[in-house]
Amino acid sequence: MENPYDQEPIEEITEALKNNDAASAVAKVQEYLEKLDNIPLNIAITGESGSGKSTFVNAFRGVDNKDERAAPTGCVETTMEVTAYPHPNYPNVTLWDLPGIGSTNFPASKYLEHVGFEKFDFFIIISADRFRENDVKLAQEIQKMGKKFYFVRSKIDHNLRDEERSQREFNAEKTLEWIRKDCVQGLQKQGVESPKVFLISSFDLHLYDFQLLEEIMERELPAHKRNALLFAIPTINLEIINKKKEAFQAKIKYQALNSALVAAVPIPGLSIVADLGMLVVFTKQYKIGFGLDSESLQKLADSTHVPLSDLQAVMTSPLAAEIRKDVILKVISMSAVATALMAAEEGLRFIPLLGIIAAMSASYASVYKVLHDCLNMLAEDAQKVLMKALGLNTSV
Template sequence: MDDSFDLYPEEIKECKEALMNNDTAAAAAKIHKYLENEDNIPLNIAVTGECGSGKSTFVNAIRGIKNSDDGAAPTGCVETTIDVTPYPHPNFPKVTFWDLPGIGTTRFPADQYMEHVKFERFDFFIIISADRFRENDVKLAQEIQKMKKKFYFVRSKIDHNIQDEKRIKNFNEEMTLKRIRDDCIQGLQQQGIEAPQVFLVSSFELHLYDFSLLHETLERELPAHKRNALLFTMPNISREIINKKKKAFQANIKYHAVLSAIVAGVPVPGLSTTVDLGIMATVINKYVLGFGLDKLSLQRLADSTGVPYENLHAVIKSPLALEKINVDLLLKVISQITSSGVLMAAEEGSKFLPLFGIVAAMALSFTATYKTLSFFLNSLAEDAQRVLEKSLGLETSV
């Protein structure tokens, strides 16, 4: 049984009990509540570091926007963060990255700093440095540790270091990265941090170095019900990220299909089709946003990679990518998918048959919704992979 059953076990259990008691209205309400909760899980990530460490650039990069975009965290060579500032993800606003003032630039010593920034609201802390981690970084980590919160050290601007080191004779990138990482770890250990987790990152090239490892670590150490909230905000920097998003979306299709089946049991002409289309339009919009296949996200990707928007657009095949999905558009596209269209039509007709008509309609509705959502999820995931490969200058594999 997958993790999705473990997020809100009481709601799933109550839904099953309601279905066994033929209380379809209660079952539908429980599923709706479960799905609504899924969409409203907050995740608050604190990002801090000393002046010039690159924390604001990191906040922008992980949100998929440039430093010059509207809504970007301000950057500069002087301290630009003077207070705790929230930056919601543009597509998933329940996930917020908080740009914190550097502990060495505030009026508060480390022990008061945690109270000043209201540490209890954050799920974890990312402490950023552009070179060695300083005494203030260590003090902050120790205070976070006292509060029993997770923290991670990010060594930023690694791309600058690599460029500088390339001038040296017999340059070896792997050895250079190991030396920088070991130096950071040893420095932190000497200052009293046991087993520090250090990740080497370039905010301008997230697909390189340790960003994927950072995401995997965060995902592993977050509570289960918050993992998808983090996952869907991650830039598509690898095939693994795209596949994880697809798997997470796939896990919830059964709930949408059950909700569709319950509605199909109501013998009102046209009701089931109308509700089904509404459900699917909402869900597919989430797929488009989660895979970064909306127009704004694609333009941001084009700007950040230097690959023309038209070139990225050209590899997209799904008719629902780059669109704001509504019922009319979805119905038009579904009508061109023979199996889904036939199933939905058969469902409407079958519910008025004597004896087993309602049961047949519910089964057909479940199948139609499940197959349709799976079809569009697969096609959008493939588009996301093609866009990733195009952005990285790779040969398309799908």
């Protein structure tokens, strides 16, 4: 059965335009864009006490452990009830911090019922060392319920530091391989077939296996939920930046179509005002999605120990400043094509019939061009910032 989220409203929009009902067509476009932005994704994080569940929840959401929005962390069990932590920028994505199964009186089968397993899209089972009997029983019950689950071995940075202190000839790669092999063999002995274990440090998501975990989660999600995960995931490497860019790009045709439909209303100055407002809103979304807003940049600076001013210095586009209408006008002025199209639109809108159609075409083309340019500029800035933060060559 076709998923309703995958159904683009092209036929409905076309029918509304045939009936000369631009308002209905605008409503259809806006409804579709809102639906895309509000696809729910619910991720369950579970594991035994002290495994690092809450720290992982915070890292995934891009929230510092000391932030008031953070899941509480500590050396003792801090999660006794199912607690929802919506993503601060994408509230449709929620991470659920579950009580460690070892801290409850429920067997694995009843535990899932207790936490309300049906609402979760997948489970991440976290351990700070070997996976225990409770972890395995929980995984087996999750599998019976037809849900996906992933084993995450946390605190890898601590393990590497401990091994380096205790070994005369320390080798990070060999140590990581030994930890992975030990976890896999332990799970196999307890009856888990072909287990996949991801080695992760919540304080250094760009290292180790977080990218591989993201790729597998994305691949195994239903198609309509993949972008929800992608937008919420921290921008830890160039591949994620490119994926986010492609996802934003796919929405531009509807954002531009919305502008074109507004252009069908012959009120002086209305289209350009509406266009600028929309351009500001969508460009802000790109900036937040790439982690270029001030809060995300500060967190990146703190976690990588690169001064915030150094990260900001490599952002060379006009959009490095606060996104306002005057900034968008500056971007428009940099493109002769966009400037000409917007000027033509204003003149064409007052020519009966054919003029309105031409104005709609000009409006679509101009907004598409400006959003495309803004997206490219911010994606390039995001690449430079990430490479600077990771100490790589920032020439793109």
